[in-house]
Amino acid sequence: MKQEIIRKKGEILSALAHPLRLRILDKLREGPCCVCKIIPYVGGEQSNVSHHLAILRRAHIVQSEKRGIEVWYRVTDQRVYGIIDQLENLVLRDLRESTTLLAAIEEKEDER
Amino acid sequence: MKQEIIRKKGEILSALAHPLRLRILDKLREGPCCVCKIIPYVGGEQSNVSHHLAILRRAHIVQSEKRGIEVWYRVTDQRVYGIIDQLENLVLRDLRESTTLLAAIEEKEDER
């Protein structure tokens, strides 16, 4: 059902929509990885990182697997990086746009 | 700077991460459109839709323009639909995955 898909899209977007979680995915781009490597990479409290990993897990964006005493995470579907990369294009365009706008304003200021 | 881009990515994702806002973008896929058409399409209170439009505007995902008494909205960068469409692939995969998992469980139940 259409509405159901839209709801799910919203859930995945919410799960992605946090700098810390985006950094976790950045780390996992290289391949599966132990939490003990993720924590220093993204920074912050262990419990907080674990919390954010749980959010990504619940959204099925990542999966975890116990290896001895460690827990390894991996991305469920690599296509998530397609989304993140396209997003980067939007962000860059927006940044460019605002800087050219800024430049135009400054030019006007100079004209006075 | 890298961190700044990640922060902005998070902002755009947050702005997208709501069913009502996704439906607004669905409507705008056809082309620029008046708020008076968006409201019945997405459903809900006028003020609520207006709030959500403001969120999309602040994220620069859409732009508005006054035409007489009406306000028309359009998508700033069509590439946002690339993101939404890729998202759909993830969602569909996830739905398929959960239904096959469900089927497998039911099969096991039957075996008993």
Add this chain to the structure above:
DNA sequence: TTCATATATGATTATATGTAGATATTGTCA
């Protein structure tokens, strides 16, 4: 000018999310 229409904004309340600290769980090794 006054009125009606379209839309935005502000205030309030309920709910969700993020963070940190404390504690629980699980696996390993001596």
Add this chain to the structure above:
DNA sequence: TGACAATATCTACATATAATCATATATGAA
């Protein structure tokens, strides 16, 4: 078995977000 390491979970608090209602603003028409 007991101690330790890695990770998850729980709790409490602060902050952000969503929905609704009331109100403000802008435009065109009478």
